[in-house]
Amino acid sequence: MNKMLKFLLLPILAFSLMSCDSNNDTEEDTGYGIHFYNGYYEDIATWEDGEDLKQKLYTILHDGYQPLKYASPTNWETNQYADQALDDFEKVDILYDSENKDKSNTNTGWQREHAFAASLMTGKLTSEAVGTLGRATDFHNLFAASSTGNGSRGNKNFGMANPENENYTPVSNSSSLDYSYDDINFEPSDYDKGRLARSIFYMGVMYSVSESVLYQPLTIQEEPVVYSPGNPPYAIGNLSTLLDWNNFSVDRLEYQHNESVHSHVHSGTNKAQGNRNPFVDYPDLVDYVYGDKKNESGALTDLKPSYLELEIDKGDEIANYAISNAKRNYNVGETFSKADYTLVEVTKDFTVRPNTTFTDTTANYSFSSSDIGIKTFNIVTPNNTIKLPVKVADPDPMNSTSYLHVLTGKTNGGDLTGFSKGGTVTLSGTSWKIDWSNANAGIYQYQPQWGVLFGTSTNPVNSFTMETISSISVDAFYAKISCASGKTINYSLTIGNTTIASGSVTRPSGADGPVSVGTEIETPINGILKLTINGSGATQGYIIVHSLAYNAI
Numbered sequence: 001m002n003k004m005l006k007f008l009l010l011p012i013l014a015f016s017l018m019s020c021d022s023n024n025d026t027e028e029d030t031g032y033g034i035h036f037y038n039g040y041y042e043d044i045a046t047w048e049d050g051e052d053l054k055q056k057l058y059t060i061l062h063d064g065y066q067p068l069k070y071a072s073p074t075n076w077e078t079n080q081y082a083d084q085a086l087d088d089f090e091k092v093d094i095l096y097d098s099e100n101k102d103k104s105n106t107n108t109g110w111q112r113e114h115a116f117a118a119s120l121m122t123g124k125l126t127s128e129a130v131g132t133l134g135r136a137t138d139f140h141n142l143f144a145a146s147s148t149g150n151g152s153r154g155n156k157n158f159g160m161a162n163p164e165n166e167n168y169t170p171v172s173n174s175s176s177l178d179y180s181y182d183d184i185n186f187e188p189s190d191y192d193k194g195r196l197a198r199s200i201f202y203m204g205v206m207y208s209v210s211e212s213v214l215y216q217p218l219t220i221q222e223e224p225v226v227y228s229p230g231n232p233p234y235a236i237g238n239l240s241t242l243l244d245w246n247n248f249s250v251d252r253l254e255y256q257h258n259e260s261v262h263s264h265v266h267s268g269t270n271k272a273q274g275n276r277n278p279f280v281d282y283p284d285l286v287d288y289v290y291g292d293k294k295n296e297s298g299a300l301t302d303l304k305p306s307y308l309e310l311e312i313d314k315g316d317e318i319a320n321y322a323i324s325n326a327k328r329n330y331n332v333g334e335t336f337s338k339a340d341y342t343l344v345e346v347t348k349d350f351t352v353r354p355n356t357t358f359t360d361t362t363a364n365y366s367f368s369s370s371d372i373g374i375k376t377f378n379i380v381t382p383n384n385t386i387k388l389p390v391k392v393a394d395p396d397p398m399n400s401t402s403y404l405h406v407l408t409g410k411t412n413g414g415d416l417t418g419f420s421k422g423g424t425v426t427l428s429g430t431s432w433k434i435d436w437s438n439a440n441a442g443i444y445q446y447q448p449q450w451g452v453l454f455g456t457s458t459n460p461v462n463s464f465t466m467e468t469i470s471s472i473s474v475d476a477f478y479a480k481i482s483c484a485s486g487k488t489i490n491y492s493l494t495i496g497n498t499t500i501a502s503g504s505v506t507r508p509s510g511a512d513g514p515v516s517v518g519t520e521i522e523t524p525i526n527g528i529l530k531l532t533i534n535g536s537g538a539t540q541g542y543i544i545v546h547s548l549a550y551n552a553i
Helices: 050-062 077-082 118-122 147-153 190-206 239-245 252-263 285-289 536-540
Strands: 002-010 013-021 110-114 142-146 179-181 185-188 318-324 329-331 342-347 352-354 373-380 385-393 403-406 424-427 430-436 443-447 451-454 464-468 472-483 488-495 498-506 515-527 529-534 543-552
Touching: 050 190, 050 285, 077 142, 077 252, 110 147, 142 147, 142 190, 147 179, 147 185, 185 190, 190 239, 190 252, 190 285, 318 385, 451 472, 464 543, 472 488, 472 498, 472 529, 488 515, 488 536, 498 515, 529 536, 529 543
Parallel strands: 329 385
Antiparallel strands: 002 013, 110 142, 179 185, 318 342, 342 352, 373 385, 403 543, 424 430, 430 464, 443 451, 451 543, 464 529, 472 515, 472 543, 488 498, 488 529
């Protein structure tokens, strides 16, 4: 029977892939049959030796192959689906990092890694190589990967990094990254080794004959390859190591990647290139093409397909549970609950269906200031535990800055005790000059809920400034300000000659505190920080300054 693989990939989007025909191979008393994967491999039932097998695989791989674009526009979608995390449909499971990344966090959070490095295949930089459809745009060779790890790998061979090498760099103990390298070899974690090796083996067959007059055929050799600009090797090294890595079993993530690249179509747009990686479907084929059995004949019926190893044929059984449509951002004071995500069942044949088999007992949780940052919840199911990291922020951005000072005025020895108009005062380590235009005005009083009042209705400040004595490089500047009830003040926040925020604040009847003004800025600015307040509220009553904050760079 034909199995339909269904992957839920976006909150409102699902796609289905024709998978494998488990069929009834009753004509075979022993063996596994040849009709799996909808008969994709029927033309290679037997082979005389590794070279014969390689030629037959080459023919099959190019039958129905449609190269996909890598850029113009940038094609992130193919990897967003092929490398989708198995238990979180809004993330991708990336190479070189144990933490999944948001699908939307492309280029900076994750990139697309060529297993067979683009420069080794073409002699060109990746940005140039991907302009030609073919080997540099083959998505069986492209995986979602850590941006940091992708940069560290460069065009090194995959292999065992040597701790005795003076350039040996282990990254396995640094946050969630997991890899090491020396000046020649890049070694990923065991979790990534199998799929990367089988990708390279695929490339060695797929491009064993050049697809373009621009390039030569690709080879996999024993000696490590050293790339030099203008002299493309058209090869990658460490064949023996890659053969060892093939002993790492195909998992559901790698199987999903193979299926998706083969046949995924979404929203009417083709994101599938129409061929399969035979070494994912039958890992034992590697030995016949590249390994100890390359001089031997063979039969497909002797090889167990990944379809059976992963029990894809047991379609209705639950493989794991997954989440989608999850809320990822919270403020202090909000509450996390199981209503904030959708929990689904994923069967062994990748069908996605609503959870009807168990009751989610994940408890509610109210966020406090101690949770600011990333907090991870464990959603425990009968088959797997899903980690859901969420970002917790303080609704007041001033609380996240490097500098925050709350004024206390002159009451009971406050921070402005002894201060006079136009003077300088040090507040939490930063020196400020505070001035106003009406010489008859002064510091009126301090109200804990509101801040320090400057001026009165009979002696208003008219215009008020508060500025640092020294220049400071910052990427955020804020103030909390207000005025008398029913009045309006105008304000501006400047750094040097740059105004980063300006506007007006009106205090309505019944207000319970000052207003936060200011902003973050994308590029840090170095200069004097200055708060200016004027307007009718400053000329007809008191103004209020509660606090100032900045984030120094």
